[in-house]
Amino acid sequence: MKFLFTRLFLIVVFIGVLLGLIAYARGYRINFSKKTITSTGILVVSSYPDGAKIYINNELKGATNSNLTLVPGKYQVEIKKDGYFSWKKNLTIKGELVVKAEALLFPQNPSLSPVASLGVVKAYFSAINNKIIIFCENDNPEKDGIYLLENTKKPLSIFNPLKLLVLKSAFSEDFEFTDAGIIFSPDGKQIIFTTPITTYLISTEEQTNQPFNITNSRQTIEQAWQSEAEKNSQKILETFKDPFPKIASDSFKIISFSPDESKILYEATKNTTLPLIIDPPLIAANQTVEERELKRGSFYVYDKKEDKNFPIENCKLKIENCLLWYPNSAHLIINEGKQISIMEYDGQNKQAVYSGPFEQDFVAVTSDGKLLILANLNPQTNKLPDVYAVGIR
Numbered sequence: 001m002k003f004l005f006t007r008l009f010l011i012v013v014f015i016g017v018l019l020g021l022i023a024y025a026r027g028y029r030i031n032f033s034k035k036t037i038t039s040t041g042i043l044v045v046s047s048y049p050d051g052a053k054i055y056i057n058n059e060l061k062g063a064t065n066s067n068l069t070l071v072p073g074k075y076q077v078e079i080k081k082d083g084y085f086s087w088k089k090n091l092t093i094k095g096e097l098v099v100k101a102e103a104l105l106f107p108q109n110p111s112l113s114p115v116a117s118l119g120v121v122k123a124y125f126s127a128i129n130n131k132i133i134i135f136c137e138n139d140n141p142e143k144d145g146i147y148l149l150e151n152t153k154k155p156l157s158i159f160n161p162l163k164l165l166v167l168k169s170a171f172s173e174d175f176e177f178t179d180a181g182i183i184f185s186p187d188g189k190q191i192i193f194t195t196p197i198t199t200y201l202i203s204t205e206e207q208t209n210q211p212f213n214i215t216n217s218r219q220t221i222e223q224a225w226q227s228e229a230e231k232n233s234q235k236i237l238e239t240f241k242d243p244f245p246k247i248a249s250d251s252f253k254i255i256s257f258s259p260d261e262s263k264i265l266y267e268a269t270k271n272t273t274l275p276l277i278i279d280p281p282l283i284a285a286n287q288t289v290e291e292r293e294l295k296r297g298s299f300y301v302y303d304k305k306e307d308k309n310f311p312i313e314n315c316k317l318k319i320e321n322c323l324l325w326y327p328n329s330a331h332l333i334i335n336e337g338k339q340i341s342i343m344e345y346d347g348q349n350k351q352a353v354y355s356g357p358f359e360q361d362f363v364a365v366t367s368d369g370k371l372l373i374l375a376n377l378n379p380q381t382n383k384l385p386d387v388y389a390v391g392i393r
Contacts, residue, residue: 039095043068047103052081079103085351097284106353111391116162118143119384121177123374125364127324129188132364135177144168148204151366166208173197186228236261240304241277258329263303268294278307288346301345310346327369335363353392359385369393
């Protein structure tokens with residue numbers, strides 16, 4: 001009999017310990033002051049670079065990357081690191097739930113390094129194809145021309161070298177690059193190069209000595225490219241849950257998709273309501289207040305993974321030159337004319353990461369997170385700007 005009671009006691013103890021471990025894992029803690037057991041939530045805090053300090057309601061709680069157990073409630077979370085802009089957000093912790101605070105910290109003093117030194121008249125960036133076309137003109141017939149800077153990162157190099165596409169001397173007419181322009185093909189393998197008189201088709205994959213004159217067929221080619229671009233956008237839209245693709249087709253002007261194609265930056269073309277697509281909403285989703293009553297002419301970012309829609313402030317410049325996706329698909333680059341800022345896709349933690357001199361109509365980003373600008377840092381010696389990389393990571 002005694003042996004039986006012992007076994008029952010051990011079983012009860014085992015079950016009690018097991019239940020205690022399960023409760024602990026689910027976030028329950030003993031509140032000794034109130035003599036109660038309360039549920040808690042877990043705040044997972046990470047940063048890049050790591051080793052930043054974590055402040056909860058202005059109280060130092062440790063360093064990233066770590067997990068903090070907190071009782072349910074509202075908290076101000078701030079992540080700080082010397083030499084970097086701080087990250088701050090108000091978060092609500094709920095019992096038994098995990099909330100993430102992921103901070104990408106940007107340096108207060110970014111580095112600046114030259115990428116080209118030929119004298120750049122104009123530069124164009126295709127975020128879709130990650131390619132940059134620059135017009136160089138410095139009264140040197142052997143170097144003046146159209147170049148490609150394909151900024152995909154390669155091992156053992158920071159930037160790919162400039163690749164000459166065509167010398168200016170190859171064109172039969174006399175014109176200035178300041179009066180010329182380009183249009184990228186949907187796949188980025190070709191560009192339409194326009195001068196005041198003639199239009200040419202130029203490959204971005206190889207050098208050409210005789211640009212192909214398409215003046216008479218320009219409209220046809222542009223219409224075909226536009227049709228192909230619309231088909232590509234539609235294919236991406238089809239990965240979104242219904243009825244979002246139809247609403248987007250009827251009420252959006254799509255500006256761009258994020259690099260991972262999980263988010264869409266768009267302008268509302270009419271007043272409408274974006275219904276809940278994931279219903280009920282996800283429990284541990286982004287807590288920033290969203291906006292589903294769309295106003296014509298306003299800009300938004302929609303996140304298909306969490307079915308969240310966030311308003312984005314309007315830009316002072318043309319929208320094509322104003323907003324770019326950062327490579328991590330979680331931030332937007334904003335060209336504000338006198339400065340370049342970066343903010344999270346939900347509009348939070350906006351930081352002016354560069355406010356030095358730059359040509360306002362060109363900002364690009366490399367695949368490893370550097371900004372590219374046109375700047376003339378020595379105008380007394382150089383009459384034209386060049387391409388510089390702004391190191392913000």
